[in-house]
Amino acid sequence: MLPETTEVVIIGAGPTGLTLSIALHQAGVDHVLVERLAEGLNTSRAGVVHAQTLETLEPLGVAGRLVELGLKLDNFAIRDRGRTLLNLDFSDLPSVHPYVLMIPQNLTEKVLAERIGKLGGVVHRGVEAKMVTQDADGAQVTVVQNGREQTISARYVVGGDGMRSVVREAAGIGFDGEAYDGVFMLADVRLDWPLGPTEVSLLFSPAGLVVVAPLPDGSYRVVATMDEAPEKPGIADIQALLDSRGPIGSRVRVLDLTWSSRFRVHHRIAKSYREERLFVMGDAAHVHSPAGGQGMNTGLIDAVVLGELLGDVINGVRPESELDLYETLRRPAAQEVIELAGRLTGMALTRTPLRRFLRNLVLGFVNLNPIAKRRIALKLSGLSRAKMARLPAPSQPGVRKQVMKSEFKLVA
Template sequence: MTGTALPETTRVAIVGAGPAGLALAVTLAQSGIDFVLVDRLAEGANTSRAAVVHARTLEVLEELGAADQLVARGLQLSRFTVRDGARRLLTVPFTGLPTRYPYALLAPQYDTEDVLLTRLRELGGDVHRPYEVTAVEQDADGVTLTMSTGEHLRAAYAVGADGMHSLVREAAGIGFTGGAYGQSFVLADVTMEWAPGPEEVALTFSAAGVFVVAPLPGNRYRVVATVEEAPAEPDRAFVQRLLDERAPGQARVDELVWSSRFRVHHRVADSYRAGRLLLAGDAAHVHSPAGGQGMNTGIQDAYALGRAFATGDLDQYEARRRPVAQQVVAFTDRLTRISTATGPLRALRNTILPLLGRLPAFRRSVATNLAELNYR
């Protein structure tokens, strides 16, 4: 809570108030478990970042009393397409999936965070800001977190929901096994004329690299693209050149709303728990943005961990969720490598995908993986 004193003790200290940290706090609040949620930022980031909320995540948000509010803010898209330039290779429909949410919901991450924060406040909780954790030490009886202010927070357990460079994971001595992709990624929110239109999420292959276009509320589009070396601040002209090169005649960018660049790793924590320290979200796993799985997997981690605290069965948390992260990393890695195939492999891919797309079982399998319904 901005401007409020930090408590001295709690049962569960949560470090990081992104989607995973907020979802864990809501889950604990619903179960009546005492917690303190701290974040180093003075206020939540207002950038859109993760934009796809999949069906399984909406089921979790329903359990947390937050799904309807987010659905009201987002766009419901019923299909995912794979293209090579202007040619459609595969259409994956979400309709018919065994869920109340047979679609991908497109909503900026700040909306997801705002809905979770609103729900947390309804339950009497909040985020303590700005509190940067500088040290985490555990002993037989609990965990002591030291803040940059010099204040201390004593907890029975601490959860790192503090991202890829997690201080909690480092303090726990947990390895983060994997590697990084050689290319960098450009991420941009734009207003544009886009030939395939606003009814689908499109993953598009090209010899120059892969990119994804996803509609957003407010007549905007999210563009995510691989490039050899992204500029520090991709501008409208850069995004236009990128689209002209990879999908000629398909896009006219009118305005750049926001842009960023990042490098992508594929890593999974060697364990999700070391004594009284636990991990969730990007602190536990990071991977390619292909398929929009990252934030979704993190929110589901948080819900599973919150339920494990409520039932007193913390040992089941890693057993349930770490295999999911391994599967998600493998799935997104396959998508990324298929996307960036060149030469004879590209021709083979473009021949095989339309053939596979005629098989209902294949389409259903891809849709179920994207929606994360196989991780219930």
């Protein structure tokens, strides 16, 4: 049963919406989380959680469970087919999580949803947000559930509702950028893979980019750029792709296909993250190439920062004007991520022999420079952007600590 009033309405129960709900539960903030889909996705999609993301999720009580279910990898390698150009070791990262954690998105969402359940919350599925409006007194969300229309009044509304966000459109926030040429293919497969299940491999070739990364169940995630791709690539499509882009001299064999998809990739960022009482986060605020596995990670941290801010404002710890800190911290982080993913994708899409030679030469020099390699590892892990995930102290820190402490007692 949906309430008529609440403090916060969250639209979209993907990873960002679920994470924001956990943060608000722990801050003791009444809220409603609605999702158009009747059930969560059962495909893996985003498959990596980075060190900074895990650190940021620690206070929400989910990082440990994610680590239990995931696969820890130390190595990230960039190759030109059989030739190693750059090898990064994550085992010495300055973090309690010195690794790349491979975990399918459906498991990540399951962990987050289970945490909400333990906190006494619920995800309202099969509820579509049709319209969002706001005025000086609050915001209103018109939703449809089982053919019945209802309006929920809230103090704030947050859109974690993807690239075609209803909230962003209602707020009149621009979404600057454009689409990449061609499409990306995504698949989870069983492989005879000569490089083995110990690294994330980004392979360049004249034909384009392919990323191969092991998953906890022994399968592999394959992501590739393609000029054209069938709606659901089959085993033969993936085999041909790996034959033309995988390591030379070693036979790659696709044994089985769990699922596959194709999608067009955009690189866009919202002109602002807030319009009065309306906020956007995750894919509603920023989208980019999957190169580097940054998208979901950036959105998860968006949700944690916004959740802490909303909790502080609603609990009277911060003035409402400090809600602008959300954009101040998180939009520059997204800009950096878009630039990083864009550079990786641009390098991968280099086709002419001269440009490929120069690219490989530069990466070879970087591979000989420990300082440069560490800087890249810090960027990929998100640790270089840690300051963009930390709020300044609230004006009345004692009040906030008391609220958080009481909530943890309730859920212990």
